[in-house]
Amino acid sequence: MRKTILDCDTVTLDEENGALVIVDQTQLPNRIEMLSLTNIEDIWEAIYLLKVRGAPAIGVSAAIGVYLAMKDIQTEDMGLFMKRFKKAKEYLATSRPTAVNLFWALDRMEAVAYKHGEGSVEEVKEALHQEAVRIREEDIEVCRRIGEHALSLVQPQAGLLTHCNAGKLAAVKYGTATAPMYLGQEKGYGFHIYVDETRPLLQGARLTAFELQSAGMDVTLICDNMVGAVMKKGLIDAVFVGCDRVAANGDTANKIGTSVVAAVAHYYGIPVYVCAPTSTIDMALSCGAEIPIEERSGDEITEMWYEKRMAPQGVKVYNPCFDVTDHELITGIVTEYGVVQEPYEESFQKIFQKAIL
CATH class of the missing domain: 1.20.120.420 (translation initiation factor eif-2b, domain 1)
Known part of the structure; x- marks a missing residue:
């Protein structure tokens, strides 16, 4: 086999x-x-x-x-x-x-x-x-617990969109944003999943689409700038993304482009859920502006994925690895202790109390 x-x-x-x-x-x-x-x-x-x-x-x-x-x-x-x-x-x-x-x-x-x-x-x-x-x-x-809480937020046959890779390949098993997809697959929910390619490193195309297809899920790959088109057509019922850090006010850093997805989803009235283990919540940072953002080589945009360079020599390149999604654009943050909503700082304190107990 x-x-x-x-x-x-x-x-x-x-x-x-x-x-x-x-x-x-x-x-x-x-x-x-x-x-x-x-x-x-x-x-x-x-x-x-x-x-x-x-x-x-x-x-x-x-x-x-x-x-x-x-x-x-x-x-x-x-x-x-x-x-x-x-x-x-x-x-x-x-x-x-x-x-x-x-x-x-x-x-x-x-x-x-x-x-x-x-x-x-x-x-x-x-x-x-x-x-x-x-x-x-x-x-x-x-x-697994994040997946169970997230699964309660959607119905069978739902159209789901995810950005970057917050799947099994980003964790040990299940992933965060893909955990409800894996658990839904086990229960026969029949989700229709749309995966952004996720520039510039293509984690969506290379990793998320790959692992979800391997699991037998119904997966459609789209370019990052197609999110508005699929949302306008009514193909997306909910957005699930992971994150690398959450500030005390609920602002969230995730792979570059997540803030665009969230803004477009907000325009079309589509809920955006950030799947975040409590280990990613950084109460020492008051807001997303304080989250350090990694910048990477411009080669990842100009030539990494091409047989020949696809941009003029000497052109300036701005390549931040992450962007920050404002908490106003986030419907809820799914942790292993449940789904939290605004006011996030107060909600996080309650979550941490659960963790202690």
Whole structure:
């Protein structure tokens, strides 16, 4: 039987070989290639070059990566061990600036290291190991619960639109924005799913369309500037997108173009739901203007996808990786604890109370 992307774990820990194993997403959809990464430099590069991407998957990769960086350090000096840990953590934190899950996962690993700091170095290593595994397992459960809450917002046979890739390939399983699609497929909902190609890296065309088609769903790929056309024709009942960071007021950073989708949907009266694990909510930022936005090389627009360069030499290129969708354009934010709506800051505080309980 031919192997599909659904047969592969997006991110996992190879215990026997001490390696982070990922699907190389830069090779999709033409080739399914697994990478086995054992050193921190290769893990940093995989995150930076989007070989592994998507906020949840980045967080899991960072947790496993910092554990692997520490597991073979031979010392009984806890001070030296923690100094090396801090250096590894800070290094991985430089790989992507926008996805808050990266910092969330690294901070969790650091908290565990300090919690066990009164014990031996080997005890701290094992605690880091267990926490990395726990973060991965939690991601599966969180995405499933997001999917259940999101599925309650739509009816069978609905037309759904998504932007970028917030699917299985952006997490461990289910994804965030695609979680209701996977769960709906299991229940026979028969969704009609429209996928934006998502410029400039084409995560929608290369990844979302690929994985949903592999799962047997009814998928139609459209260019980013076609959202108005499909919405005007009445083909879209709801928009589900993921995110990389949510500010306290509900402003949300996601792949470039999400704000356009949300604005057009608002014009046509179509609900927009952002699927966001609580780990992506950054209460330290009051609004979206404070979210750092990664800018990438102009080559991704001018020549990456073409046999020959498709823009004049020397032309200036502006290539932000994300944009911010204002909270006024968002109908609801779907977390693992339920769907929250305005006022978001107050709603988030209630969600965090649920998390504590």
